[in-house]
Amino acid sequence: MRSLHAGAMLTSVADMEATADWGKLYLVLAALCLCYIGKYFCTADLCVVQVRFTELDIVTTEQLSFLYAVGYFASMFGKVAAGMLCTFFGGRCVMIIAAAGYVAATLLFSMVPERASYAYAAFVALWACVGFFALGLASVALVSTATDWIPAAYSGRLMGIVSMAPQLGDAAARLCLAPFLDLGWHVVFRMSTVVACTVTLPVAFCVSSGPASVGPVGERSLSRKLIATPRSSPSQYCTGLRSLFAQPFFWILCFLSGTLYGTRVLFLLFSTNYLSMTYCREATDTKACLLDPHTMSMSAAASSAYTMLGCVSVLLVGTLKDNFPRQHRGATLTLFVAPLFATLMFLSVLGPDLPFTTAASAVAFVGFCLFGPLKILGAVFAVDVGGKELKSTCTAFIGVFDNLFGILMLIGQGCVRGDWGKIFGTLAVLSCFSLVCSSSIWLSDFHAHRRVVALSPSASQPLLVEPVEHAQQMQPKLA
Numbered sequence: 001m002r003s004l005h006a007g008a009m010l011t012s013v014a015d016m017e018a019t020a021d022w023g024k025l026y027l028v029l030a031a032l033c034l035c036y037i038g039k040y041f042c043t044a045d046l047c048v049v050q051v052r053f054t055e056l057d058i059v060t061t062e063q064l065s066f067l068y069a070v071g072y073f074a075s076m077f078g079k080v081a082a083g084m085l086c087t088f089f090g091g092r093c094v095m096i097i098a099a100a101g102y103v104a105a106t107l108l109f110s111m112v113p114e115r116a117s118y119a120y121a122a123f124v125a126l127w128a129c130v131g132f133f134a135l136g137l138a139s140v141a142l143v144s145t146a147t148d149w150i151p152a153a154y155s156g157r158l159m160g161i162v163s164m165a166p167q168l169g170d171a172a173a174r175l176c177l178a179p180f181l182d183l184g185w186h187v188v189f190r191m192s193t194v195v196a197c198t199v200t201l202p203v204a205f206c207v208s209s210g211p212a213s214v215g216p217v218g219e220r221s222l223s224r225k226l227i228a229t230p231r232s233s234p235s236q237y238c239t240g241l242r243s244l245f246a247q248p249f250f251w252i253l254c255f256l257s258g259t260l261y262g263t264r265v266l267f268l269l270f271s272t273n274y275l276s277m278t279y280c281r282e283a284t285d286t287k288a289c290l291l292d293p294h295t296m297s298m299s300a301a302a303s304s305a306y307t308m309l310g311c312v313s314v315l316l317v318g319t320l321k322d323n324f325p326r327q328h329r330g331a332t333l334t335l336f337v338a339p340l341f342a343t344l345m346f347l348s349v350l351g352p353d354l355p356f357t358t359a360a361s362a363v364a365f366v367g368f369c370l371f372g373p374l375k376i377l378g379a380v381f382a383v384d385v386g387g388k389e390l391k392s393t394c395t396a397f398i399g400v401f402d403n404l405f406g407i408l409m410l411i412g413q414g415c416v417r418g419d420w421g422k423i424f425g426t427l428a429v430l431s432c433f434s435l436v437c438s439s440s441i442w443l444s445d446f447h448a449h450r451r452v453v454a455l456s457p458s459a460s461q462p463l464l465v466e467p468v469e470h471a472q473q474m475q476p477k478l479a
Contacts, residue, residue, distance in 0.1 A: 028149050031202040033165035035095060036142050038196035039134045040169030042106040045192040047269055048177045048300060049185040051276060055291050058114045065414030068269055070124050071131030072403040078136015083396025087237060091144030092207060094137055099200040101133030103193050110189035139399060144392040160318020163375035164311040171304040178300040182293055240390050250385055253377055254401040256437035260374040262405035263427050266413055271306055271363050274420055275299040278359040305364035310371030317372030321380060330442030333373045337438045340369035341431040348424035
């Protein structure tokens with residue numbers, strides 16, 4: 001069997017200590033995170049201007065929900081495409097393509113005349129492109145590239161750090177773009193393209209496809225190429241795909257991630273609307289209050305706490321996942337999903353009538369409970385289940401479920417037209433399903449541990465990896 005190529009992932013602590021440069025690893029992860037933060041400037045810009053979009057009748061509330069839904073629908077195709085492209089050619093190439101795509105689409109979006117007869121059709125087409133490249137290709141490519149560099153023993157805590165990039169990016173975008181609202185929504189979008197393009201440059205020119213220390217001397221130069229060496233043949237890929245689809249655990253992860261993502265979508269996109277509503281509830285002229293730039297800035301700043309606490313959650317869940325006893329690794333999910341369910345039940349009863357400060361605190365706590373489990377599922381658990389060769393594909397299919405639930409939530413939000421009591425009630429039901437799935441993972445992990453101990457008391461392989469590794473042993477070895 002051929003030696004591992006330059007894009008291969010390190011698989012043990014010994015490999016990491018013997019071959020890797022920790023300083024270089026952290027610089028690479030910082031560059032990847034910076035690039036991914038730029039992506040959120042090209043997706044959060046619409047969130048920042050959405051109140052002005054609807055109040056100035058550029059689009060209706062229903063059209064805005066449909067616009068978001070189109071982006072998530074397009075991203076499903078992007079994630080499937082990214083799963084295959086990353087498997088065959090590596091994640092770095094896909095990251096650069098994705099950045100070029102969403103920067104170009106956002107720039108064109110800013111050039112559409114808002115009162116033209118074709119304006120909404122152009123908005124839909126261009127936002128679909130943003131969805132395909134930013135929400136589709138970029139997320140899968142980030143996981144693929146980062147896990148090529150990160151050793152498996154450190155996947156939880158290091159991928160937890162990497163997974164904070166979306167939260168930091170969204171918070172940074174909202175805080176940085178909100179002051180430009182006074183200059184017009186076009187300026188907000190153009191500033192997004194400037195930032196996104198700038199932060200992509202380090203990945204494009206300084207980051208290689210994988211650690212150059214992996215592989216024989218003759219292959220080390222491969223890591224400098226834009227496109228990595230193909231990782232498997234189509235027939236071997238299909239064989240592994242059938243094995244992946246045969247695992248019930250994989251589908252539980254998909255449904256859990258989807259239910260969490262549906263909640264995340266509504267809070268991420270419409271928390272500013274909810275907070276603006278609570279801020280202006282007692283105003284004499286509600287419409288004037290909603291259009292006031294001070295209100296928009298206040299709600300944007302308050303909603304950023306939702307993503308900032310999400311960063312803490314992601315890092316905490318990743319660390320716990322690496323350090324918990326293997327029979328309780330699923331507990332890292334349940335311990336966060338349970339209070340999420342309780343908070344959404346509280347909001348479903350009192351949410352529409354809460355004062356601004358309490359509402360902002362509740363939204364922030366939802367972010368703390370939600371983002372950690374959600375991000376670790378796609379960045380760590382999916383890699384455990386898919387293994388080295390199918391990690392991108394596993395991440396992609398989990399992303400498809402994410403976007404499917406996201407679309408359903410956006411359609412529902414458009415139907416209830418801002419009735420936050422109904423929205424929070426629906427999200428409470430969704431989080432109940434999340435709690436059932438996360439508890440199932442915990443119980444499955446616990447019972448699997450007991451079976452492994454009964455068969456081999458000295459076994460030390462992480463449970464989430466074991467079923468996949470067994471399936472991979474049944475597959476043909478790579479040439």
